[in-house]
Amino acid sequence: MTLDIVVLGLSITSSWGNGHATTWRALIKGLAERGHRVTFLERDVPWYRDHRDLRQPPWCRVELYETLADLPRRHTAAVRDADLVIVGSFVPDGAAVAEWVTTQAxxxxxxxxxxxxxxxxxxxxxxxxxxxxxTIPRFDLYLSFTGGPVLDLIETSWGARAARALYCAVDPDLHKPHDVVPHLTLGYIGTYSPDRQRTLDRLLIEPARRLPSLRFAVAGPQYPADIAWPANVERIEHLPPQEHARFYCAQRYTLNVTRADMIAAGWSPSVRLFEAAACGVPIVSDRWAGLDSFFTPGTEILIADATEQAMAILRDMPEERRRDIAAAARRRVLAEHTARERARTLEAYHAEALAARARREGVRPGVGAVA
Incomplete structure (x- = not known):
């Protein structure tokens, strides 16, 4: 069944300091490939307006709006008539947007x-x-980037009707092996975050200091000027999504660093994991609960808790094993974590929500569902 879907999200047009764009682009492209029609409503704000790298995606319609009042004036009919309306986190005035959507849709x-x-x-x-x-109980679905025990918490503590995991995903058309000679031993993509910096120091910056003959790179905006980067660490202020694959493929290993809140919750894979794996690059990751449900440690991903462990991987890993780990991770991602797979999952959740709504509304014999 073809669905008409309206999304109100943070931004799809700009990936500047905004990991949401990657998620929305992959998911919506996957939905479009499966025949669904998607309209994305995005607040036109200066910081994204000045850094747009995908003004009009070919696989959905983007409508920019300037103020909260523009939504009911211009988009009530689209929201009212859609088969599925999704409101994303961190949308400006999101609480009011959610109230309006759950009233109109x-x-x-x-x-x-x-x-x-x-x-x-x-x-x-x-x-x-x-x-x-x-507003949470008024949504038919609470789709979560985090799975595991958190889903039960969302239902029991916050009254969600159905909390379901919808993890990030990779677009395999964008993220795939490139014919690039790896000149970096270890690289990392991520916007600066204070709670990630200690791990970045431990697993990349300190190894770079101790291994001055090797080359490293960190790509991402908003890093403070007072960070003492070793001379063998290249800094890239911003790397648009279309350049991620070549950057990954230029690395012998790529680093995954998880935010503290996501480590505490577990079951919160970063899209960078799936991107790097799809590119055929082995991943060195910090440790968090649920990681082994996405990749098998030791055969599909490498775990490092300390500087010495990271250095041992970078210096001592046999080349054959490095390649085997990368190949195994790529197979896993292409089988389980593509945007098309997430689109299929969302279709199943939509069908589940429709069935639950019919049960809530009740059916009278010979009459049909109560309006």
Missing amino acids: RGVTAFYDIDTPVTLARLEHGTTDYIAPA
Whole structure:
């Protein structure tokens, strides 16, 4: 069945300091490839306007709006008539957007939390401004970037009707092996975050200091000027998504560093894991609960807790084993973690939500569903 889908998300047009763009682009492209029609409504804000790298994707329609009041004026009919309406996390004025959507939409509604551990912490402290606790039970689906025990918590503590994991995914058309000679021993892509910096120091910067003959790179914006980068660490301020694959393929290993909230929650894979694996590059990762449900440690991914472990991998790993790990991870990702697979998962959740709605509304014999 072809679905008409409306998405209200943070940004799909700009990937500048915005990991959401990668997720939305992959998922919506996967939905389009399966025949669905998607409209993406994005708030036109200066920081994304000045850094747009995909103004009009070929696989969906993008509509920019300037103020919250523009939504009911211009887009009520689209939201009302859609088969599925998805509101993403961190949307400007998101709490009001969610209230409007759950009031107007006649189809299935979903909140897609691309920041689940952060959202739950903010809900606990009463500081979230993009979703209100009272609105959560009004959505048919709470789609979460985090799986595992957190899903039960979202239902029992916050009243979600159906909390379901919808992990990030990779677009294998963009992320695939390139004919590039790896000149970097270890690289990393990630916007600066204070809670990740200690791990980056331990697993990349300190190994670079101790191994001055090897080359390293860190790509991503917002790093403080006072970080003392070793001379053999290349800094790249921003790397657009279309350049990620070549950057991965220029590395012998790539580093995955997980935010503290996501380590605490577990079952929160970064899209960088799937991207690098699809490119055929072995991953060195920090440790978190649930990682082994996405990759098998030792055969599909390498775990490092300390500087010495990272250095041992970079210096001593036999080349045949390095290649075997990369190949195994690529097979796993292409089988389980592509955008098309996520689109199929979303279709199943939509069907589940429709069935649950019919049960809630009840059926009277000979009459049909109660309106």
